[in-house]
Amino acid sequence: MKDRATARQASPGGENSLRQLAYSRIEELLNWGRLRPGQIISQRELVETTEMTLSAIREAIPRLEAEGLLQTLPQRGLMVPSLDxxxxxxxxxxxxxxxxxxxxxxxxxxxxxxxxxxxxxxxxxxxxxxxxxxxxxxxxxxxxxxxxxxxxxxxxxxxxxxxxxxxxxxxxxxxxxxxxxxxxxxxxxxxxxxxxxxxxxxxxxxxxxxxxxxxxxxxxxxxxxxxxxxxxxx
Missing domain, CATH: 1.20.120.530 (GntR ligand-binding domain-like)
Structure with missing residues (x-):
C-alpha cells in the first residue's frame, strides 16, 4: 500500500518521524477543514485519509488529544472538538x-x-x-x-x-x-x-x-x- 512506502521513505529517523508525519498530515486536514468540528472519525479512516500506517496514527493521537485538537470517544472513535x-x-x-x-x-x-x-x-x-x-x-x-x-x-x-x-x-x-x-x-x-x-x-x-x-x-x-x-x- 502506498502509505507505508511513502511513510518509510520520508522517515529516515524511524518511528518518531513516522509519528511526526502522521501528526502533520492530520494537522493539515484540520487546517483546511477536511476534518470538521464535531466530526467523528475512526483510526482506520485516518489511515486511509492520511496514507499513514495505523501504528503511526495511534502514536500521533495522544499529542493531538493533549493539544485539544482531537477527543477520544470510547467505542465510537475520535471527535474533532465542536466550535462553541x-x-x-x-x-x-x-x-x-x-x-x-x-x-x-x-x-x-x-x-x-x-x-x-x-x-x-x-x-x-x-x-x-x-x-x-x-x-x-x-x-x-x-x-x-x-x-x-x-x-x-x-x-x-x-x-x-x-x-x-x-x-x-x-x-x-x-x-x-x-x-x-x-x-x-x-x-x-x-x-x-x-x-x-x-x-x-x-x-x-x-x-x-x-x-x-x-x-x-x-x-x-x-x-x-x-x-x-x-x-x-x-
Missing part, C-alpha cells in the same frame, strides 16, 4: 496575548527587509484584486490564506521562544478550524484582511510598536467578530 463560543473566544484570546507580545521583539530583531517584503506582497495583492476582475478567486484566496498563516507564524517566531511558538501553532490550528467552518472568504473579505495587514505592517516597518499593536489588535478583534457570526465593515 468558549472554544472560539479562548483561541482568539491566546492569539491576542502571543501576537501582541511578539511586536517588540519583532521590531527589534527582524530584518526590516522581511517586513518590507510582507508589505510589498500585500500592496501588490491589493492592486491585483482591485484591478483584475479575471483573477482566479479561489487560487488567490488560498494563496492569501497560506501567506497569512506563514507571516503571522514568522511574527511570533521573532520572539525566538520555541515553547511560545508551539502554543501559537496549536492556537492557530484551532482558529483555522473556526475559519474553515464559519467564515465565508470572499473578494470583499480578502480586501479587508489585506487592508488590515497593511495597517499593522506599515508601522512595524517604521519601528512604531504602539501603532502596530493598535492596528494588530483591531485586526484580531475583527477576525473574532466574524468567527462569532458578526459582521464588520469592509
Amino acid at each position: 463560543v468558549t472554544f472560539i473566544r479562548e483561541a482568539y484570546q491566546m492569539r491576542r496575548v502571543i501576537e501582541l507580545s511578539a511586536i517588540p521583539d519583532l521590531i527589534q530583531r527582524l530584518d526590516r527587509a522581511v517586513i518590507r517584503s510582507w508589505l510589498d506582497w500585500h500592496t501588490a495583492a491589493r492592486e491585483r484584486l482591485s484591478s483584475d476582475e479575471t483573477v482566479d478567486l479561489q487560487i488567490f484566496l488560498r494563496d492569501l490564506q497560506v501567506y497569512d498563516w506563514h507571516m503571522h507564524a514568522a511574527m511570533v517566531g521573532a520572539m525566538e521562544n520555541s515553547l511560545i511558538s508551539n502554543v501559537y501553532r496549536v492556537t492557530a490550528i484551532k482558529i483555522r478550524m473556526t475559519a474553515q467552518a464559519r467564515v465565508r472568504v470572499t473578494r470583499d473579505n480578502a480586501k479587508r484582511v489585506i487592508a488590515e495587514h497593511i495597517a499593522f505592517l506599515t508601522p512595524m516597518l517604521e519601528g512604531s510598536a504602539d501603532a502596530a499593536a493598535e492596528a494588530l489588535s483591531r485586526h484580531i478583534d475583527q477576525s473574532l467578530t466574524i468567527a462569532l457570526g458578526g459582521t464588520v465593515a469592509n
Whole structure:
C-alpha cells in the first residue's frame, strides 16, 4: 500500500518521524477543514485519509488529544472538538496575548527587509484584486490564506521562544478550524484582511510598536467578530 512506502521513505529517523508525519498530515486536514468540528472519525479512516500506517496514527493521537485538537470517544472513535463560543473566544484570546507580545521583539530583531517584503506582497495583492476582475478567486484566496498563516507564524517566531511558538501553532490550528467552518472568504473579505495587514505592517516597518499593536489588535478583534457570526465593515 502506498502509505507505508511513502511513510518509510520520508522517515529516515524511524518511528518518531513516522509519528511526526502522521501528526502533520492530520494537522493539515484540520487546517483546511477536511476534518470538521464535531466530526467523528475512526483510526482506520485516518489511515486511509492520511496514507499513514495505523501504528503511526495511534502514536500521533495522544499529542493531538493533549493539544485539544482531537477527543477520544470510547467505542465510537475520535471527535474533532465542536466550535462553541468558549472554544472560539479562548483561541482568539491566546492569539491576542502571543501576537501582541511578539511586536517588540519583532521590531527589534527582524530584518526590516522581511517586513518590507510582507508589505510589498500585500500592496501588490491589493492592486491585483482591485484591478483584475479575471483573477482566479479561489487560487488567490488560498494563496492569501497560506501567506497569512506563514507571516503571522514568522511574527511570533521573532520572539525566538520555541515553547511560545508551539502554543501559537496549536492556537492557530484551532482558529483555522473556526475559519474553515464559519467564515465565508470572499473578494470583499480578502480586501479587508489585506487592508488590515497593511495597517499593522506599515508601522512595524517604521519601528512604531504602539501603532502596530493598535492596528494588530483591531485586526484580531475583527477576525473574532466574524468567527462569532458578526459582521464588520469592509
